[in-house]
Amino acid sequence: MDMWEDDEDDYPETSMDRFFSRVFAGFEDPLFDIESRSLRPLFRVEVNEEFVVVAMDLPGARKEDIAVTCTEELVSLEAEMKKPVALRVSGAGARATRFERYSKKVRLPVRVVPEKATAKYKNGVIVVKLPILRTGKAIKIADG
Amino acid sequence: MPQTPPRVEITEYGNRISKPSVIVAVPDVGLIGTIACSYIVEQLKFEPKGHIDSDLAPQVMLVRDSVPTYPIQIFGKDKMLIVISGVPLRPKFSLELAKEIARWAKERDAKVVVGVSGAPSRKREESHGDGVPTVTGVSNDQVMLKGLKAIGALPLEQGGLTGFYASLMKYCMVNDQANVTLLGESMLQFPDPGAAAAAIGVLSAMVGLKVDTKPLLKESEEVRMKTRELMSQTQAAQQPTVGNPSAYR
Numbered sequence: 001m002d003m004w005e006d007d008e009d010d011y012p013e014t015s016m017d018r019f020f021s022r023v024f025a026g027f028e029d030p031l032f033d034i035e036s037r038s039l040r041p042l043f044r045v046e047v048n049e050e051f052v053v054v055a056m057d058l059p060g061a062r063k064e065d066i067a068v069t070c071t072e073e074l075v076s077l078e079a080e081m082k083k084p085v086a087l088r089v090s091g092a093g094a095r096a097t098r099f100e101r102y103s104k105k106v107r108l109p110v111r112v113v114p115e116k117a118t119a120k121y122k123n124g125v126i127v128v129k130l131p132i133l134r135t136g137k138a139i140k141i142a143d144g
Numbered sequence: 145m146p147q148t149p150p151r152v153e154i155t156e157y158g159n160r161i162s163k164p165s166v167i168v169a170v171p172d173v174g175l176i177g178t179i180a181c182s183y184i185v186e187q188l189k190f191e192p193k194g195h196i197d198s199d200l201a202p203q204v205m206l207v208r209d210s211v212p213t214y215p216i217q218i219f220g221k222d223k224m225l226i227v228i229s230g231v232p233l234r235p236k237f238s239l240e241l242a243k244e245i246a247r248w249a250k251e252r253d254a255k256v257v258v259g260v261s262g263a264p265s266r267k268r269e270e271s272h273g274d275g276v277p278t279v280t281g282v283s284n285d286q287v288m289l290k291g292l293k294a295i296g297a298l299p300l301e302q303g304g305l306t307g308f309y310a311s312l313m314k315y316c317m318v319n320d321q322a323n324v325t326l327l328g329e330s331m332l333q334f335p336d337p338g339a340a341a342a343a344i345g346v347l348s349a350m351v352g353l354k355v356d357t358k359p360l361l362k363e364s365e366e367v368r369m370k371t372r373e374l375m376s377q378t379q380a381a382q383q384p385t386v387g388n389p390s391a392y393r
Contacts (some may be wrong), residue, residue: 031376044269044333044370057334057364057372085369093325122272124365125334 030133031088039087041077052108052130059124060085061102068119068128072111075128077104109115111135152220152244163334165351166249170229170238170308171378173262174330175371179340180260181228183360184353185219193220196227196244200237206230216241223255224351226388230310232374232381233308242311250319256288257316257323258350259309260343262330268339269332277329279338279346284313285322288350292375295349308384324350333379335371337364 031040035141038094042057054075058066065080112130119128167184169177184190197216205212215231227245249257269278281297282305283289292299305313309325316323326346328339341357348355360367 031373039372040374042334055332055334057331057368059368087369089373119274123274124368125269125272125331127270127272 014051032087032097032099032105034089034097036101036103037084037097037099038101039085039099041104043103043104043106045109047109047132050132052110052112054106054108054128054130056102056104056126056128057124058102058121058126061124063121065127066121068126070112070114070117070128070130072114074108074132075108075130077102077106077126078104080139150240152196152198152240154194154196154244154248154307156218158191158193159358160252161193161223161225162294163253163255164220164223164225165391166245166252166254167224167226167260167347168245168257168312168353170241170311171374172307172382173264173332174328174334174336174339175375175378176262176301176328176330176336176340176343178228178230178374179259179335179337179360179367179371180344181226181345182247183340183357184344184347185226185228185353187355188221188353189361190219190221190224190226192217194218196241198237198240200234202231202234202237204231217246224353225254230374232378234381235307237274238308240313241306243315243338246312246315246319246321246323249316250321256285256351257312257321258347259312259323259325260347261305261309261325261327262336262339262343264332265329266332268329268336269334273331273338277336277342278339279329279342280327281324281346282313282327283322283324284317285324290323291350292324292346295346297346300327326350333375335368335375337361337367 040060048136058079060081061079062082067078069076081100084098084100088096111133113133117122117130119126169181171178196216197214204215206215216229219226279297280300281292282300289299296317313323326343328343330336330339337360341360344355344357
């Protein structure tokens with residue numbers, strides 16, 4: 001039996017549990033929401049000259065189950081996991097909690113053009129590229 | 145009045161392994177060392193051999209089967225000791241810990257101290273973790289440095305290290321202790337079991353271990369799930385040095 005379990009009341013320890021429980025401390029965690037049974041994915045935002053790049057780590061999700069939307073200022077992601085996952089999370093007692101989806105809203109550091117956004121998903125990592133919105137106009141410089 | 149230096153205390157249990165190879169893993173880029181060394185400890189059934197404590201250590205104790213344990217543990221088997229921190233290290237503690245491990249290794253007449261770390265790679269993120277990540281290595285021992293290619297690592301010719309592994313390297317040099325730092329090409333901010341498996345391949349060849357990494361790769365998604373909290377906390381602990389990856393080229 002592995003962590004991708006439906007029955008949260010029956011969670012025998014796996015070898016993966018054993019080797020991580022040896023080294024994992026389990027802090028207070030903002031990375032999940034028990035009520036909605038959703039995990040907040042790890043994410044990274046990078047701004048380069050042309051794009052805002054948002055990468056999220058979504059192990060256990062399938063491409064067809066991921067919905068990404070964006071506005072000029074916000075990227076929202078909802079993804080169903082291929083199987084519910086039982087994880088022990090801090091603040092939820094000793095029992096494993098079952099999570100079924102990922103959910104995340106990322107506020108962007110600059111405004112983007114949502115219509116021109118692209119996304120690629122592979123190996124549980126989604127990378128969204130959003131062209132930066134250029135609103136300024138070039139000012140012609142006259143001879144002095 | 146002179147200040148008392150911060151205390152870092154290494155306690156060992158049971159029979160001592162003489163002239164050990166010492167492998168060290170603390171959480172950093174991609175959790176390469178933590179994942180790789182935890183996997184080796186579990187797969188090869190290393191025994192608990194000690195722990196490290198300090199006034200500077202995070203106020204954390206792990207509880208395993210109702211038994212409290214220190215967050216920095218030492219495991220051993222045959223001629224090998226593995227030091228693993230299960231908690232992220234703040235810079236001050238990181239420095240003192242590296243200093244003490246280097247001193248202790250020299251005192252224990254260690255054959256080599258190997259740090260297992262990650263090198264953040266945009267290419268690896270852009271390829272979504274596809275392909276076989278490279279492992280680079282750096283050593284203060286000329287024989288070991290020359291041997292890196294033969295065991296599948298590219299010698300780091302130019303660049304730098306920062307953080308714990310830089311301090312470990314420095315204090316090994318100060319103590320005239322052979323040191324190798326391995327850097328698995330890693331996802332930038334996500335746990336990367338694929339890179340950890342590549343690092344295990346090089347490490348195994350270096351210190352003579354036989355480790356099957358197929359189960360680690362097969363259970364990669366599980367590992368990423370179970371280490372996400374540690375990854376997040378590690379990033380938080382390293383906030384003052386954001387923008388300074390642990391290795392750059």
